[in-house]
Amino acid sequence: MLHRIYAIYIARNREFLRDRGTLAWNLALPLVLMIGLSLAFSGDGRDQFTVGVLQETANLDIEQHPFLETRFINFVAFTDENIAFRKIERHQLDLLVRFDGQRRYWINPDSPKAYFAERLLLHADTTNGGNIEKAQISGDAIRYVDWVLPGILGMNMMFSCLFGVGYVVVRYRKNGFLKRLRATPLRPIEFIIAQLASRLSLIILITAVIYTGTHLFLDTRMEGSYFALLLIAILGAASMVSLGLMVAARVSSEELAGGLLNLITWPMMLLSGVWFSLEGASPLVQNAAQIFPLTHILDSSRAVMLDGASLIDIAPNLAALALMTAVFLGIGATFFRWNQD
Amino acid sequence: MRSALEARNLVKKYPGVVAVDDLSFAVSEGICFGLLGPNGAGKTTTVEIIEGVTQATSGEVWYFGEPAGERFREEAGIQFQNTALQDHVTVKETLQMFRSLYDRKADLNTIIEQCSLQELLDRDNRKLSGGQRQRLFLAVALVNRPRIIFLDEPTTGLDPQARRNFWELVQKIQSEGATIIMTTHYMDEAQILCNEIAIMDAGKIIAQGSPDELLRKQYEGLIIEMPVEDITGDLSSIEHKLIETLGIIEINTDDVSASITALSAQARNLNRIKIRQPNLEDLFLDLTGHSLRA
Numbered sequence: 001m002l003h004r005i006y007a008i009y010i011a012r013n014r015e016f017l018r019d020r021g022t023l024a025w026n027l028a029l030p031l032v033l034m035i036g037l038s039l040a041f042s043g044d045g046r047d048q049f050t051v052g053v054l055q056e057t058a059n060l061d062i063e064q065h066p067f068l069e070t071r072f073i074n075f076v077a078f079t080d081e082n083i084a085f086r087k088i089e090r091h092q093l094d095l096l097v098r099f100d101g102q103r104r105y106w107i108n109p110d111s112p113k114a115y116f117a118e119r120l121l122l123h124a125d126t127t128n129g130g131n132i133e134k135a136q137i138s139g140d141a142i143r144y145v146d147w148v149l150p151g152i153l154g155m156n157m158m159f160s161c162l163f164g165v166g167y168v169v170v171r172y173r174k175n176g177f178l179k180r181l182r183a184t185p186l187r188p189i190e191f192i193i194a195q196l197a198s199r200l201s202l203i204i205l206i207t208a209v210i211y212t213g214t215h216l217f218l219d220t221r222m223e224g225s226y227f228a229l230l231l232i233a234i235l236g237a238a239s240m241v242s243l244g245l246m247v248a249a250r251v252s253s254e255e256l257a258g259g260l261l262n263l264i265t266w267p268m269m270l271l272s273g274v275w276f277s278l279e280g281a282s283p284l285v286q287n288a289a290q291i292f293p294l295t296h297i298l299d300s301s302r303a304v305m306l307d308g309a310s311l312i313d314i315a316p317n318l319a320a321l322a323l324m325t326a327v328f329l330g331i332g333a334t335f336f337r338w339n340q341d
Numbered sequence: 342m343r344s345a346l347e348a349r350n351l352v353k354k355y356p357g358v359v360a361v362d363d364l365s366f367a368v369s370e371g372i373c374f375g376l377l378g379p380n381g382a383g384k385t386t387t388v389e390i391i392e393g394v395t396q397a398t399s400g401e402v403w404y405f406g407e408p409a410g411e412r413f414r415e416e417a418g419i420q421f422q423n424t425a426l427q428d429h430v431t432v433k434e435t436l437q438m439f440r441s442l443y444d445r446k447a448d449l450n451t452i453i454e455q456c457s458l459q460e461l462l463d464r465d466n467r468k469l470s471g472g473q474r475q476r477l478f479l480a481v482a483l484v485n486r487p488r489i490i491f492l493d494e495p496t497t498g499l500d501p502q503a504r505r506n507f508w509e510l511v512q513k514i515q516s517e518g519a520t521i522i523m524t525t526h527y528m529d530e531a532q533i534l535c536n537e538i539a540i541m542d543a544g545k546i547i548a549q550g551s552p553d554e555l556l557r558k559q560y561e562g563l564i565i566e567m568p569v570e571d572i573t574g575d576l577s578s579i580e581h582k583l584i585e586t587l588g589i590i591e592i593n594t595d596d597v598s599a600s601i602t603a604l605s606a607q608a609r610n611l612n613r614i615k616i617r618q619p620n621l622e623d624l625f626l627d628l629t630g631h632s633l634r635a
Binding site: 003004006007008010011012014015018019172175176177179180181182183184185186338339 | 392393394395411414415417419421423424425426427428429430434435437438439441442443444481
């Protein structure tokens, strides 16, 4: 069994690595994106103020204070003050306010946007008594490049795994290569494992190269352990490849496969937090995003890279990725077909 | 001689079409068995059902006395009519990859030599000519020292020299004990290579036996050919007329001199007359009632 898996694995690796155009694209796209974004968003990339509101409940009550009615400010409710303080420290929040009970606000004196947000708050507060208390929290900003790097690596991984496996399997089926393999002792599960292993090792390698490159050139933040990051990458790529194999289990039209894969990738691009944080989005959207593997990849890798999260902290994400891999792979292997008929 | 392979009541239905219609036959060990038929007769579908790559609607395939399964896949060598190989992979790597899929392994150098692939080993699969691809496909079919080999229209698209080389190779493989099942459009190929043939039309076998046996059964004696325009009398009165095609009339006779005497009475002259042995092409045209529809 192993020699058959190994034979298909090697053949697929060769095909991928010698297809210079595809390989270059897999490497160049994320690098170009990273460089472009770092130039475009030097400093904080978000274009509006984000203000945290500390309160007992997760639902924001804008009746509390006239400041909460200010337009073009994204108000996010926080129940845990430690999380909110860290975000002030990292410049991820421009301001943190508390209106229930003790009236207070927290500000990072090093953040330029905090200065303007504070002006707006104090102006609004004059109509409400004007005696709000001020507290300071210091810390360096998390640049947008630091924040977006996991997003870009994850997105690249998603495209590479879904299209690089799903699309290729469909092409193999359409041009009869799978039919030829079917006439050998190779079993479907052996073929699937070989495809999984091939893409997994190649994408880990590619991701490591891109990560190292951006880390060296842009000095991106890394608070946690590389082992945790590797584990996320492996499980994340496995879940994506499995998803690709599931989509490709029966389809024999490249157009249909392309459509289905786009249908899967675009919601992930928008809802998993590749480009911007979903903290201000409705709980419905946030919960819905949990069904996407990319959400778990990005949440956990950001936690490791930006906050130094431990393996225990990201265990729920890893478990979700492992479960998705098992389910997608199970469905993919069960419904797999060699032929078009 | 025991059967290497048996097809039992194979049926394959596609919406609106019965491609294979209750087909049964047995192939003895060590022979070259030819499946002949016009385009669309169901040859490829039949062979693919036997190979296990197409699911039959009903019916069974037996291999050396047991239902064809894992042992069959390990021991069968298959050359498809059209198949794609991986891009960016060389001829040698392709052979190595397929060879690794089997526990039975042939000596790669022998196969490379047999199929004259020495010069092409480092070439990308995409850069092979038609004949070179056919040779690679045959080599891929041989990587597991197959006991049974399937060749689906193996010489389609080859030049005459390449076809002859291919025939020699097939005869050599057969002489080493392998059973060969082939489909072909070429009657000369079937006549040279096949010990037994089955002629298919519309999903059924309409004749089966050795080429000589079938010809003996269908024809007595020889075939006389002459141009229609040389005949002055009434065509319908000519006895034993077989077929009239492309301006040529063919007559099957066991008494050549009597037929020639009869013809001379109705012909302008006999200068362009030809007398020859009946061949599979005649049989094929007679039985299927049409040309090869190629």
